[in-house]
Amino acid sequence: MNDIVNPVTLVDRSFYFIIGFSFVFLFAITLVMIWFVIRYRRSKNKTPSDIRGNWILETVWVIVPTIIALLMFVSGWKSYTGLRDVPEGALEIEVTGQSFSWLFYYPDGKETENEIVVPVNKPVKLNITSEDVIHSLFIPAFRVKVDAVKGIYTYAWFLPDKKGEYFFQCTEFCGSDHSSMTGIVRVVSPEEYEEWINKKDEW
Numbered sequence: 001m002n003d004i005v006n007p008v009t010l011v012d013r014s015f016y017f018i019i020g021f022s023f024v025f026l027f028a029i030t031l032v033m034i035w036f037v038i039r040y041r042r043s044k045n046k047t048p049s050d051i052r053g054n055w056i057l058e059t060v061w062v063i064v065p066t067i068i069a070l071l072m073f074v075s076g077w078k079s080y081t082g083l084r085d086v087p088e089g090a091l092e093i094e095v096t097g098q099s100f101s102w103l104f105y106y107p108d109g110k111e112t113e114n115e116i117v118v119p120v121n122k123p124v125k126l127n128i129t130s131e132d133v134i135h136s137l138f139i140p141a142f143r144v145k146v147d148a149v150k151g152i153y154t155y156a157w158f159l160p161d162k163k164g165e166y167f168f169q170c171t172e173f174c175g176s177d178h179s180s181m182t183g184i185v186r187v188v189s190p191e192e193y194e195e196w197i198n199k200k201d202e203w
């Protein structure tokens with residue numbers, strides 16, 4: 001299981017890469033702009049110089065931004081495919097959004113409402129649909145955000161690599177009790193999971 005790349009890493013890497021470049025250019029361009037305003041003000045620079053036709057400059061400002069944009073695309077694409085390519089052997093859970101709660105159906109018939117319990121370090125695939133209007137399953141800790149639409153099955157997957165409790169909620173305004181469509185992903189040890197899944201009457 002350890003060779004699975006957690007999409008959280010890929011999404012975060014892409015995010016910081018893009019926001020990092022954006023900040024670098026924001027500050028660099030602002031500083032150069034301020035410097036130009038002062039250095040080339042009318043009183044100091046009566047006749048503006050013409051730099052048209054400088055092929056070195058033009059090549060640089062075409063090639064450098066193209067490379068940066070392509071790198072952004074590659075990192076974004078990697079995080080996208082990371083989120084879409086489900087690893088082998090994932091635990092599959094059927095997810096139904098309904099007005100106004102989330103229902104989860106486990107392979108052995110177990111059902112839960114507004115709570116997912118999963119064993120640590122095992123990839124989890126969620127097959128998502130809706131009973132009525134459009135809902136959207138958002139689990140920020142795992143960078144999962146997928147619409148639930150009646151008549152259509154979509155999916156998402158995540159790798160719960162740390163035990164703990166992770167919040168999720170509906171992020172499609174779906175009606176009067178939309179705000180109550182929240183829940184918890186409980187990531188537990190494989191032993192605790194086995195014990196939980198075999199307790200038939202608790203839910």
Ligand SMILES: [Cu+2]
Nearest residue numbers: 135170174181
């Ligand atoms: Cu909803």
